[in-house]
Every structure is written in C-alpha cells, then in structure tokens.
Amino acid sequence: MNYGRLNADLIEELQSLLNIPVKYDEESLDRYSRDETAELKAVRPEVVTFPVSTQEVSEIMKFANRHLIPVTPRGAGTGLSGGAVPSYRGIVMSFEKMNRILEFDEANMMITVEPGVITGEIQKLADRHNLVYGGDPCSSESSSIGGNVAENAGGNKVMKYGPTGYHVYGLEVVLPSGEITYFGGKRLKDVSGLDFVHLMVGSEGTLGIVTKITLRLLPKPKYSVALLVPYPDIDTAIAAVPGLMSGSGVVPTSLEFMDGSSIRAACSFLNIEFPYADAGAHLIIEVEGNSKDSIFDDYVKLGEAAIEAGGLEAFVADNRNTRDKLWKARKSIAEALAAISPVHSMEDVSVPMANIPKLIKRSEEIAKKRGLEMIAFGHAGDGNVHVTFIKGDLPQEDWDRNLPLAEKELFDETTELGGCISGEHGIGIKRKKYLASIVDEAQLDLIRGIKKAFDRNNILNPGKIVDL
C-alpha cells in the first residue's frame, strides 16, 4: 500500500480536530509501538491520538481517508498478538481517555461502557449489584473491554459463560469511512439483517472501531468453591480433564491447569508459597451454584474424580481469600514468564477438549525435537492451551531457526486435532503468516472481500489477520 505520511501540517490539521494533544515524542512513539507480545517486530506510529468522543473518532477516520493514513486502534496495550501495534506507521488511536461507564441498566441487566474501561471495573460494578459479568480474561485488572471485544477474549470462565462475544449485545461503531452506526441493542433476540455484532467481535479492529459496548450481566451465583488438585506430572493431570468434564454432569465455571514450571515461576515472581509447589502440575477447578447442598455435591464429586485420576490431594478453597490467592498465582503466569524468560513464544492453540492430552504430548515431542524448553498452562476445560516455547540457554541463531519450525509443527498438529491456532489472543501480526497456510483460499478470499466492504481504502488496522 502507498500510504500518505504525516508532515507537520497534517499533524496540525489532525490536532485541530481533537481536544487532547496528540503525541509524537520519541518515548511515546516507542511506547505505542508495543503490546505484551514477546519479541514482536515493532513499527512505530507517526502520531498517537487520544479521542474523547465518538465524534472525534469519526473525525480522525475522515482525516485518515482524506490523506490515506493508516489507523491502529488500541485499548490498554495488553494484547498478545500485536493486534494493536502498527504495521504501517500512521496514527495510533488510543482509547485511554474513553473510559467511562455510560449506563448501568439494572432493569434490563445490561451495562453500556466506553471501550477504554478496564474489564475488572465492570466485573466489580456488577458484583456490587449482585450480578456477574461472565468475561474473565487473566488480564482483567489491566486489559480494556474494547480490546477484549476486538480479540474475543476468553479467559477462565468460558465453559460456563462463553467468551466475550457471548456477553456483547450492542455496539456503537465508527466505520472506516468515519460514518457512525449501531449494531444490535439491549434485546436478547435479533435476526434483523446480518449478525454484525459478532462479526465485529474478534475482528481485531480491522472492520470498524467500537466506541460503545452494551454487555449483558447475569445474576451472581450465591456460592463459589475452588479446588486445587496437585498431580505428579502434567500428563496425569491433563489425562484427568476430559473425564472430569463429561463424566460429572457438572459444568465447572473454571478448569485450569498449570505445569510445575509455570506455577513455580508465578510463586517466585509473586514471592508466595503454594501447596505442593514442587508437583508436576496442578488443576484448579471452580464451581458455582445457588445452593450449598448442590455445590457441595458438585465439588465432592469433582474432587473425588480428580483424585481417582491420580491427583495427590484436593484442597478446598471455599472462602474468598483462599480463592483469590489461587487465582492470583494462576493469573500472573504470563507476567512471571515475561519477567523470568523474556525470550519466549506464548502460543494459544485451542482444540476439542477431549484432545487436550494428545495436544500436550505432541507439544512436548515438538519442543524436544527442536531443542526448545517448554512450559504449558491454560484453560484445560475449554481446550485452550498456552504452550510456551522458551529460548533458555539456546544460542540465538538456533532459536531463530527452530522456533518457526516448532510453531508450524504445533499448528499443524492442532489443526489435525480439530483445533485452531488461536483461541483467545488473536492472529494480529504474530500468527498472520500461519493463518494463511492453514485456512483455505476460499476463506481468505472471504476475509478480504469483507474487509473491502468495510474499508475501501484499507486504512483501518492494515496488515492484521491477512494481507489484502
């Protein structure tokens, strides 16, 4: 693409449309050229903007069309695939300043927010009203709801509540042309035209810019209990999962796993103690319910089954403090990893739940064959595994040569097991070259055709998902 460049005159024109000063100092350009993806090849934007209203977002897009400038929308910058990082310089549109909760509609159990709101704020507000927001990415304390929508963030409660998209009912959207439109609304049923709401969710900010989000809330279950079950090794832990899911008649809210290395990384990072920290792997199983009796039945049944499948013990965390501690460890793994082993590649493969044991086994074989260290953790109950290859002491050139081979092999295995290459982090920049090799040409053409229908000039987040 032959994009325009932003000279001083154009930056002045852009500034005249906006309330908050744009930034183009070196430090800002550097900061907005990264997210939390390890080792991302970064391109710096030319300018960073901070719109405060839908109208300003629209003005930026009209400006961008006039001058053919690429625009990269950005939430809190916690992405793990480079979706909010420019591929072609231009404008970064940060939603830091559009972070208001616009309406809490208790009668309809819906909340409407701006994209810059931190997801954890929505969870806490719902909780105070005895409701629950079902989305729960591990990054909930730092990621924004707009980013969650863009990547259809998953997290820890997908088995019971579904991913982000299952909670999204209405979206105000600025189209790449600058036109403002509204998809869906506060109604539970809608088949009036195409399902644009769910086409927007997970489209990584390539089709339109979400400026208001209406989410459904649900009544909060009265009781929650988490079990922590250590296992001697990861294969035993993972082999237990399909039986726990399909045999119990219970849909746990969460069923997470962490191998020994990841739990020890989290403990060292947080400087905390953890029971059986030397175990080969742990499962965390959480159940919710409105009756003490039935939740007791559920967790006893799950705990017994988990031990029968080789668990060393089943710790019951039935108070908030203990549960919070478990989850803090689980949720900090990615951050711990970044601190301890900065050169790594965190994958996000997702397979049918019954195929998780095979996926873990094959991942181990691939890592071994390619001489890479590997740790694994993730959302066992929904089949989404963060296999993570680590450089460790490997010479740089071996890492550079072997990582792409290992990734390709992992993605091929995942595909063979009925899975996909990203469950919740997205394609972005990180996985673009692999998507094109896995999805058939007809689908790539459809993605391109839809992109063209939305964004004639290819100025909105170009270079993500597929090349045009």
Added chain:
Amino acid sequence: MNYGRLNADLIEELQSLLNIPVKYDEESLDRYSRDETAELKAVRPEVVTFPVSTQEVSEIMKFANRHLIPVTPRGAGTGLSGGAVPSYRGIVMSFEKMNRILEFDEANMMITVEPGVITGEIQKLADRHNLVYGGDPCSSESSSIGGNVAENAGGNKVMKYGPTGYHVYGLEVVLPSGEITYFGGKRLKDVSGLDFVHLMVGSEGTLGIVTKITLRLLPKPKYSVALLVPYPDIDTAIAAVPGLMSGSGVVPTSLEFMDGSSIRAACSFLNIEFPYADAGAHLIIEVEGNSKDSIFDDYVKLGEAAIEAGGLEAFVADNRNTRDKLWKARKSIAEALAAISPVHSMEDVSVPMANIPKLIKRSEEIAKKRGLEMIAFGHAGDGNVHVTFIKGDLPQEDWDRNLPLAEKELFDETTELGGCISGEHGIGIKRKKYLASIVDEAQLDLIRGIKKAFDRNNILNPGKIVDL
C-alpha cells in the same frame, strides 16, 4: 437480475448430477412455493431438487453459476418470513433427504448433524444421554435444524441458553461458487480469523449453504418445574414480567405469555381444557436446577412475586405430564391461529425486556386505531413478542390498506423502544421493505458488500433481507 431459465435440456443436465429425481410437477412446484407465513406472495420454483450429499449440493451450485439460475435452500418449510420461498423461480434445494445424525461425540459433548434433521430429534437424543440441546423453537417437532440455523431460531429457552447461534460451533458450508469449506469446529474458543460461524447463522441462506452442523450440548439439569399463573388482563400480566426477571436473582429457563384469545384458540384447536381458560392472560414460568431445595426456593420466590404482581393463582407443574400439557398448548398457538384466523399477520418484534409493557400498550393502540383485531403471545422474558394482527370481519380492502400502516407503526414504536423488527423469524420476504426503512444506509451497504463477497452472481437465495 437477468436470471437464466430452466428448459428441458438444463433440467436433464441438472438431473444427471443428482441421485434423487428432481420434481417439476404442478403440485410440487406449488408446495415448494410456500412456507408457514400467512398470505405470502408466492413465486413458484421451476424445479425442486433433493440433494443427498455435500458433493451434490456443490454440483447444484456450480450448475447454477454456469447458467445463472437462482437457488433457494429449504429446510422443513416451517419458516415464518418466506426465507425458504423463491423470489425469482429457479431451483429449490430441499434438505429433506440430508437428515442424518452424523456423530454423537459424548466426550466433547458435541453432536454433528445434517441440516434436514428435525430439531426435536436432537433434543430427544441429547435427553437420552442426560444432556440438553439448548435450542427450543416452538416448531421443534416440525422445523429442521438447518432452518433454525438460517434464521437463528430463538424459542422458549433463550434467557438461559441463548438462541440457536449460541449452540453452533462448527459448520460445513457450500459457498455460492460451489466450493466446500468449513467454519469453526469442536472447540469452545476460536479467534483465528473472522467469526464466520455466527455470520452464517441468521443469514437466511443468502451467504452459503450449511451442509453439516456441529452443536454443543450441556449436562441436563436434574429438576424442572413450570408455573402457570393466570392474570385478569394482559397489561397486569405483562407488567409483572420485568420485576420477575430482575428482582428474583433467578434466570428462569422460560418466561412465556399468552393473552386470553391465544390460549382459547389453542384450547379449541387442541380440544383440551385449561385452568382459568377465561383469564385475560397467562404466564408460564419454568425453572431448572440440580438441587430440589434450590429449585423449590426459586419457584416459590417466583410464584409469590407473580401473585403479588396481580396473578390469580400459581399452578405448579412439577411432573413431566403436566408440564408437557402446558407446553403443548403454548406451542400450538401459531398453528391454532392459522386454522382459526387464516388471514393474519404474525409479527416478531423484540425489545429490551423492561420495555415489554410499553410495547404491548402501543400495539393495542395501533390495532385499535387501524381497526384491526389483535392477539399477543410470546417470549416475555426475553422481550420477543408475537403481536398478531387479524383481519376478522374487516372488509378486504380495509385490511389491505390498514395492515401495512399498522406494521409500519409497530416497527417504528419497536425501534423507538430499542428493539428490532424480528427476533427469531427473520426478515425473509415478509419484512424486507421495512428493514430498508429502519436500518441506516451504511449498514444496508455493508450487507450488500458482504453478499457480494460471498455470491458474486447473486444466485443464492436472491431477494431476501435486502435488494442488491
């Protein structure tokens, strides 16, 4: 559009691609030019085909492209908007013969079926394995799952389980070009490219032809209880609904309402007795759970609240027979109406749940102003109301003049209340002219652009949703 016509040679060529004889006798052409939409202006196809495999579906589409023949895919023909009825003659592609259950995958709690399978069969198979398929359109005994997917059928359990799309995880699709592709799969999380699965759902067979459907099943709750609560009049019944939903902390599985006329029509049609059959309206409230204690708490709480809001009594149906009887009456209303008042227009408006009382009041005002009879029933808990205008003794010319005015007024009111013109029946032919007047031009353009990306020659179900 300048479509080709099917002469004897072309019909022979088409037949040579297919196992089952095509039909073009008068009776068949007549039969396949209708669905269950009252008073639909029908166009006859030129030929009806009965493919038995994905390959045959693909061959028909390639044939259609070669000769520019429009193709209308069709499930069981129970649609209520004309989505499966030709607008431009050509080929009807009936899925009657692709009606196999292909795989029941208990380990992943997923089932894969052909589009012609009757939805009730899936419900029953799941039930026998102690699982539940969450989709429950009133037509479940006669509609096919392919049609449910095409219209994103809703039904009676959407508050708890979501509409059809929430259960669909994988789709084999024949694109309009004849190419065969696969969207999604048996994984709970997938953000690897655009969400084609949910773009297909509800697209009314205009973007591709679904030839295999993979659905998620869930553990079956152990207990179900239904309450039947008669009210003196419809306004009192409907005014009770928002409080029952948001005040109780319970998500009922179903919260249905029927006005007095609709329940009496059903009773007379089925020749059954019904408690308080002379009441002004009834609510049916169903709750599910795994613990006897908690379900007792739930229904007592809901029953007391329902009576406090003006209910005359709360009948408890806690055994299958009584529950089945209630549901039989509720589910037969549409059929009863067609038999008793064949000249009618059944609407499908959907609003935020708290706005249902306003919607009913305004509908009554519109009917009165336009001199039409009106009955109302539907899914109160999810905001989806089947306001139905009836001709009754009105002279034909008054009906012809006043119905479109009443519909337009109803849709404008619905839009003002934050609703949409169809919650579960679709746009099809019936509502096409209204959609274009309610949705903004930018969205109509996007629908057209997406349609073009899928179907360059506009041969797949042309004339539905919007005109190109």
